[in-house]
Amino acid sequence: MQISRNFMVIGVAYLCLGIVFGMYMSGSGDHEFAPLHAHINLLGFTLMTVFGIVYRVIPGMAGSALARAHFWMHQAGALGLLVMLWLLLSGRIGEAGMVPVAPVAELLVLLGVLAFAVNLWRNA
């Protein structure tokens, strides 16, 4: 699997989605979705692009099991969290409905970042 390319390609897809939410907010004046827009752009585009660039600049990091674990944990965690945030902000669920999926998704993002940190420590 091309970790670097996959992170960057998926990241830019999140950017397109984030911009659409931004345009909707500025057009409608409804800024209710600002946290969702912010995290689609930051957790989706910005972080994934940074990760993709790091795995490209330091190829020794990209082939390891840690990189694959990071990739899948970040994909599952970010998507899970963003879907839960959308459900919350659109009024489909309440705060209580965020549990247990949102905390698990947050933990996945964190564990992925820890795998990235260990990989950096060993191979950068």
Ligand code: HEM
């Ligand atoms: C055409 C592109 C974009 C449009 C039209 C747009 C529009 C908006 C709008 C209307 C808000 C709500 C502001 C508020 O309620 O105070 C917002 C918030 C935000 N946007 Fe964007 N945005 C765009 C692109 C981006 C990108 C590329 C990023 C990051 C990489 C970004 C990051 C943020 C963040 C972090 C906030 C939350 C700021 C806060 O709550 O203090 N936006 N954006």
Ligand code: HEM
């Ligand atoms: C698992 C990961 C994350 C969780 C659980 C999380 C959670 C939150 C929460 C609860 C807020 C407050 C929202 C509000 O007051 O309405 C927030 C705001 C914010 N976060 Fe995150 N965040 C995460 C990752 C990130 C990352 C990776 C970035 C930047 C690269 C980031 C940037 C921001 C910014 C700029 C705001 C203020 C924008 C706003 O109020 O909408 N977050 N985050």
